[in-house]
Amino acid sequence: MVTCSKWSIRKPFDRLNIHVETISCSRIPRNYSQSFQDLNWLNSMKDIYDALISKGTWVLVSQPSNANVVNCIWLLEKKLNTYGSLARYKAHLAANGRRQRLGIDCYETFSPIVKPTIIQAILNLVVSHHGMFIN
Template identity: 40%
Template sequence: MAFLSPTKKNINLHTHVTKSPLPRNPVLALKDPNWKMAMDDEYNALIQNKKWDLVPRPPDTNAIRSIWIFRHKEKSDGSFERHKARLVGNGAGQQVDIDCGETFSPVVKPATIRTILSLSLSKA
């Protein structure tokens, strides 16, 4: 028979998260614990993956602002999965050849690559 120490606490991994409404701005999002956790997760992932370096701003450059995008992620059956917050650059004010050159950021999911490879092998 096993006994739990009185200092150990049982952790419930099946907590029910209620679906919070989409916030209109980051200030409102920070007041909701669900959205704050989503924002913290995004920020920590960016730091952990070393996605940026803090550098001094050169005097002759325009700063690109960042914005938060808030979404409800859903499972394949359409049920609510989690709150998702993304921090993205807002390039709306950029001017080509002044603030940036040509940019391209390919994003491909592994399932897409497998599908294309499977189709190409079946046609060969």
């Protein structure tokens, strides 16, 4: 059998190549006013906001007297390419749901989805321990 090593064919190890590059002069803003001074962050936040409005994520209504106002926060990060260069500016609008009260502020609760792989992993644990977890 003829292999690459017998013919002295060697591929370079990419993991040993070191590449250092300055990402950007600007740092991630620490507050709302700093992010609005940088056009990169402003455009990223505007894109997310426009997408939320166009999808009808929420409807603007007057505040009922017995409801809490849910605060939102902008989460900002820089996405990098494989070699560490700046790919894009990423913004997320996250709501603080801890202040909501069930039945007053919202009528549904968030339920995380259990993936089939998690169920399979739990069943594998039970089988591998011969039913030790079952009482």
